[in-house]
Amino acid sequence: MLQFSFWDILSNLLIATQWTIVLSLIAFFCGGIVGLVLLFMRTSRIAPLEWFTKIYIEFFQGTPLLMQLFLFFFGIALFGVEVSPWMAATLALTFWTSAFLTEIWRGCVEAIPKGQWEASSSLALSYIEQMRYVILPQASRIAVAPTVGFSVQVIKGTALASIIGFVELTKAGTMLNNATFRPFLVYSLVALIYFCLCFPLSWWAKKIEGRLNVAR
Amino acid sequence: MSLVSIRDVRKSFGPNEVLKGVSLDIAKGDAVAIIGRSGSGKSTLLRCINGLETYQSGSIVADGIEVAGANTNLRELRRHVGMVFQQFNLFPHLTAAENVMLAPTVVNKVSKAEARATAAEVLAKVGLSEKMDAYPSELSGGQQQRVAIARSLAMRPKVLLCDEITSALDPELVNEVLRVVEQLAREGMTLILVTHEMRFARDVGTKLVFMHHGKVHEEGAPKEVFAAPRTPELQQFVGQVG
Numbered sequence: 001m002l003q004f005s006f007w008d009i010l011s012n013l014l015i016a017t018q019w020t021i022v023l024s025l026i027a028f029f030c031g032g033i034v035g036l037v038l039l040f041m042r043t044s045r046i047a048p049l050e051w052f053t054k055i056y057i058e059f060f061q062g063t064p065l066l067m068q069l070f071l072f073f074f075g076i077a078l079f080g081v082e083v084s085p086w087m088a089a090t091l092a093l094t095f096w097t098s099a100f101l102t103e104i105w106r107g108c109v110e111a112i113p114k115g116q117w118e119a120s121s122s123l124a125l126s127y128i129e130q131m132r133y134v135i136l137p138q139a140s141r142i143a144v145a146p147t148v149g150f151s152v153q154v155i156k157g158t159a160l161a162s163i164i165g166f167v168e169l170t171k172a173g174t175m176l177n178n179a180t181f182r183p184f185l186v187y188s189l190v191a192l193i194y195f196c197l198c199f200p201l202s203w204w205a206k207k208i209e210g211r212l213n214v215a216r
Numbered sequence: 217m218s219l220v221s222i223r224d225v226r227k228s229f230g231p232n233e234v235l236k237g238v239s240l241d242i243a244k245g246d247a248v249a250i251i252g253r254s255g256s257g258k259s260t261l262l263r264c265i266n267g268l269e270t271y272q273s274g275s276i277v278a279d280g281i282e283v284a285g286a287n288t289n290l291r292e293l294r295r296h297v298g299m300v301f302q303q304f305n306l307f308p309h310l311t312a313a314e315n316v317m318l319a320p321t322v323v324n325k326v327s328k329a330e331a332r333a334t335a336a337e338v339l340a341k342v343g344l345s346e347k348m349d350a351y352p353s354e355l356s357g358g359q360q361q362r363v364a365i366a367r368s369l370a371m372r373p374k375v376l377l378c379d380e381i382t383s384a385l386d387p388e389l390v391n392e393v394l395r396v397v398e399q400l401a402r403e404g405m406t407l408i409l410v411t412h413e414m415r416f417a418r419d420v421g422t423k424l425v426f427m428h429h430g431k432v433h434e435e436g437a438p439k440e441v442f443a444a445p446r447t448p449e450l451q452q453f454v455g456q457v458g
Contacts (some may be wrong), residue, residue, distance in 0.1 A: 119305035119364075122266055123319035123371065124294035133318060137309045 004180045010189060016172030016195055023158045023168060024197075026090055028151055031097025032121035038102040043109055044127060053102065060099035066160050068092045073164045097154050104146045108139040146211040152198045152205075159194075169193060219406055220265060220375060227260060233363045234260050235271065236430035238301055241333055242375075242408060242423075246400040249417035249438065250410045252427035253453065257408045263425070265408065266297045279374045284343035295323060298368030299377040302384050304360040306352040312339060312363045313348040316370045324371070331370075338366040342396050358389030367391050369400075376400065378409040394420075418442050426450045 038056065041049040060068065073088035112135050120130045162171035177183045181210040218241040227235040233259045241248055242248050250258045265276055267283050267290045276283040279296045305334040307315050316335040320326040326334070339348055342362035352360050361381055368376055378397065384391045394413065398420045401407055411417055417438055424438040426449075434441060434450050445451045 113302050113305075115301060115305035116307065118268055119299075119301060120318075121268065121290075122294055122297075122299040123367070124291050124323045125319065126291065129322050133322060134296070134307055138307075141309075 004176070006185075009176055009180065009182075009186060012176055013169060013172055013186075013189055013193060016169050017197075019167060020155065020158050020169040021197070023089060023093065023161060024151070024155045027093035027097050027158065028154050030090070030094040031101055031154070032150070034094060034098035035101035035105065038098055039109065040104045040128070040131065042102055042106055043131075048075065057099045057103055060096050061103070065092070065096050066155055066163060068096055069160055069164050073096060085161065085164045085166035086163055089158070089166045093157060093161070095156065096157065100150055100153070101147065105143055108143040108146075109135055111142060112138050124156060143207050148201055148208065149205040152201050154198050155201075156194065171186075218242055219279060220408070221275075221277045222265070223275045225264060225271050225276060226262070227257075227264060227269065227271040233270070234430050235264070237274070238427075238430070238432055239274075240425065240432060240435075242406065244406055245404045246423055247405075247407040247421050248409065248423045249421035249454070250408065250425045250427060251414065251417055252433075253414070256427040257430040258427045259379055262299075262379050262408060262410050263331065265377060266294055266299050267298075291323070295371060296374045297377065298371055298373035298375070299379065300361070300364050300368055300381045302380040304352075304357070304364045304384070306360050306364055306367070308352050311349050311351055312355070312366075312410075313361055315352070316367045319367070319432060320370050333368070334370050336412060338369045339363070341369065341399075342366045343392070348390075357385045358392045361385065361393045365393075365396055365400075375406045375408065378407060378411070380410050382410065382411070382413060410455075412457065414442070414454070426453065428453075 004169055038053050042053040042057075044050065069088060069092045072092040073083055073085065076083045076088070116134055116138070117130060120134045125133065158168055159170040162174065163170055165171070167175075173186050177186045180186065220240075222240040222244040224240045225235050234255075238257070238261055240248075250261070252258050259268055264271050265278055265283065267288055270285055275321065278293060281289060281293045281296075283293060294454055306312075307318070310318065313332065313335045315330040316338060317328070320331040321328060322403060336345065336348065339345055342365055344359060344362055344366070346360060347355060347363070352363070355363065365376075365381075376438045381397075382393050385393065390413070394416050397407065397409070398416075401422075403421050407418070409421070419438075421438040424436060426433055426434040426441070426445075426447075428449050434445065434447050441450070442454060445454055
């Protein structure tokens, strides 16, 4: 039987970690772009657009991410389209991330005083121009900390992609455990790697938050 | 012909009717001071003129544009009707000059250089040439309000609406703002001012409007109206504040 040394286990986990990082980055950036579009719709005061985003957000916040992964993985296949675990994971995590980011950012937009909207309206700026030149530059300052904080949730969320067979950190851990029968060691290492990815982000988010509080 | 024509305007917030049929004509070059108790509907009336509030019936025509609900060309209207607020509402992430330049560059598509020249001109007019690159947080309340006036002036409005623009200021800062408004009135800018500054309304205004319970209760030449108020409500009001 093939023998795995500690370094074999660790190096295999680190190779798989790359996929966790790639999946997190794609989910975060695509989710951010979708979230920004949804944010414009959500704050547009155009009723059908607001309703659509409300339902979208309720769905993705109100159902488990795992169910969403299943729905994308098995659901799209029903239409005769072959979906790879990679594709399903990317789509599900993107939409899930966008729903949360939209809500976080909406809170930041609503924290901007009403007078800023009224003054920019009175200067004949359109809604898109108001958002671009007046509201978002101010809202984005207060959005940085909670957004970075949420990125930690995205990284941990990618672990669920292991269940539909996408080989990232958690899946690699499971496979290594099956080969080595050393679950405590393997999963300790997996947890440690997640921690090393997440801790700097949450530490950074706290730091930004503190700096903003001093500035005000 | 009047520049702003308000006909029988009615406006309710829920069951509470705040404007109960207001009619008013404002000619080019008028400096109209609107006075009255809080809750008399004066600020609401002002906000209806540039479409910040909608109204239920009647009509408002400003500079040839009918201000009526969703079909109004608000962008065109607001290019010609400026507004200055009680709380200044400067954009805190932009310098004084950038505050002034924003609408000309974004809305009127004027070049940065030209907008900067206009900003320099209007900021000089309000006495803040040396503060062009200061952020709002570095300015006093009076200075911020003068930047807000300059920001409106940069769009070359036909009418300037001023909503209690000195009410949020410390007493010693009120005069520097009033002087700017007075100068604008002298230059022939059409002004509609909701104000609590009675002396200013009397000395600078060309027309005085006293609002009471959502109606124009009394109007006329300021000096005459103040000297001899016809209605007991205005007599009482002038007695209390004057």
